[in-house]
Amino acid sequence: MTTIDNSRLSEFVPPAAGGSLISTLGGEYYCDADIFAAEQRLIFEDMWFCAVRSADLAAPGAFRKVQVGRESVLVVRGRDGVLRAFLNICRHRGAMLCTENSGQVKRHLRCPYHAWTYGLDGKLVAAPNLGALVDEKGGAIDRTAYGLVEVALREWLGYAWVCLAAEPPSFERDVVGAVAERLGAADAVENYGIADLALGRRVVYDVAANWKLIVENFMECYHCATIHPELTEVLPEFADGLAAQYFVGHGAEFGDGVEGFTIDGSAGMTPIPGVTAEQDRRYFAITVRPTVFINLVPDHVIFHRMYPVAVDRTIVECDWLYTEDVVAQGRDVERSVELFHRVNLQDFEACERTQPAMASRAYRCGGVLVPSEHHIGEFHEWALGKLGSIGDR
Ligand code: FES
Numbered sequence: 001m002t003t004i005d006n007s008r009l010s011e012f013v014p015p016a017a018g019g020s021l022i023s024t025l026g027g028e029y030y031c032d033a034d035i036f037a038a039e040q041r042l043i044f045e046d047m048w049f050c051a052v053r054s055a056d057l058a059a060p061g062a063f064r065k066v067q068v069g070r071e072s073v074l075v076v077r078g079r080d081g082v083l084r085a086f087l088n089i090c091r092h093r094g095a096m097l098c099t100e101n102s103g104q105v106k107r108h109l110r111c112p113y114h115a116w117t118y119g120l121d122g123k124l125v126a127a128p129n130l131g132a133l134v135d136e137k138g139g140a141i142d143r144t145a146y147g148l149v150e151v152a153l154r155e156w157l158g159y160a161w162v163c164l165a166a167e168p169p170s171f172e173r174d175v176v177g178a179v180a181e182r183l184g185a186a187d188a189v190e191n192y193g194i195a196d197l198a199l200g201r202r203v204v205y206d207v208a209a210n211w212k213l214i215v216e217n218f219m220e221c222y223h224c225a226t227i228h229p230e231l232t233e234v235l236p237e238f239a240d241g242l243a244a245q246y247f248v249g250h251g252a253e254f255g256d257g258v259e260g261f262t263i264d265g266s267a268g269m270t271p272i273p274g275v276t277a278e279q280d281r282r283y284f285a286i287t288v289r290p291t292v293f294i295n296l297v298p299d300h301v302i303f304h305r306m307y308p309v310a311v312d313r314t315i316v317e318c319d320w321l322y323t324e325d326v327v328a329q330g331r332d333v334e335r336s337v338e339l340f341h342r343v344n345l346q347d348f349e350a351c352e353r354t355q356p357a358m359a360s361r362a363y364r365c366g367g368v369l370v371p372s373e374h375h376i377g378e379f380h381e382w383a384l385g386k387l388g389s390i391g392d393r
């Protein structure tokens with residue numbers, strides 16, 4: 001069992017109210033289609049991208065189609081129980097193999113154009129007259145070489161993360177490391193046993209805002225007192241505008257008299273068994289770049305995945321995860337879900353209000369970050385670093 005590294009909590013000293021302003025990115029970074037195209041290439045297609053919840057594809061043949069950068073990716077459960085990811089492109093003449101967002105096939109994935117047919121492991125298994133064909137060099141058809149193009153897939157925390165890069169970056173450094181760095185302990189997240197939790201509720205939000213506005217909003221709490229009255233009741237320190245993510249290892253403490261992380265502070269559900277005394281009655285928020293937010297509370301986990309689909313549009317899929325017994329017994333999770341659902345609506349409305357202004361001449365050079373938002377500057381540096389020469393325009 002892991003405990004939070006308390007030595008790091010000494011860093012939890014509220015910054016002085018004064019301090020400097022620093023610049024944000026310019027408005028074009030949120031509304032220029034060319035910059036979004038570069039992000040697709042250099043960020044979403046090049047990093048580990050959280051694609052699906054593994055348990056959504058429990059049975060062999062279950063598949064889901066997800067957009068990763070410019071590519072359509074098919075995640076499918078094999079007959080051997082293994083989850084694999086492929087580019088959703090037929091190797092014959094390039095038709096999109098699956099057009100449904102999700103579904104279930106028996107044994108094969110069959111292209112609707114000329115009926116080239118692939119096994120769930122991606123191999124080409126059948127095509128009209130396949131037996132009579134030879135390859136371009138006159139040899140026998142190599143069914144793997146003409147199979148679906150596989151992309152890297154890793155499962156962690158009960159989700160499948162894919163990477164389209166020819167040489168994927170280190171998952172341990174970029175994904176596991178991001179969580180460890182935020183929590184101040186390498187395996188503090190393991191106490192929540194996220195992979196073993198069950199889905200209590202899923203809400204999909206279609207947000208008319210650039211994905212970076214949503215990340216930035218999640219990273220700061222300067223707005224909490226203004227737009228999150230229910231959240232600041234449960235987490236009073238948020239009313240001071242300090243984001244939980246500002247300090248390594250710090251989780252915002254529930255207010256006196258608050259029994260659980262619910263819309264009215266009433267008791268929550270069955271606590272997650274591995275949660276330690278240091279983690280109890282606290283809320284931890286984690287950003288895993290580029291598109292995942294993880295929220296930890298003692299009785300549930302709220303897992304956000306973003307799918308940036310356009311420079312000004314992002315689909316956010318949010319899962320509320322509880323211990324298996326809570327879901328199996330059909331317990332009423334309404335008050336529990338309602339708190340963060342309302343926070344989501346409040347946040348996304350703020351992002352949508354901001355998006356149109358990104359194209360304004362008033363925001364050409366961007367805005368500013370107050371001291372409690374300064375850690376967002378590091379996110380901007382990171383984004384500029386990924387975009388390389390685009391950032392020097
Ligand atoms: S494009 Fe798929 S079978 Fe022809």
Ligand SMILES: [Fe+2]
Pocket residue numbers: 217218223224228343347
């Ligand atoms: Fe918020």
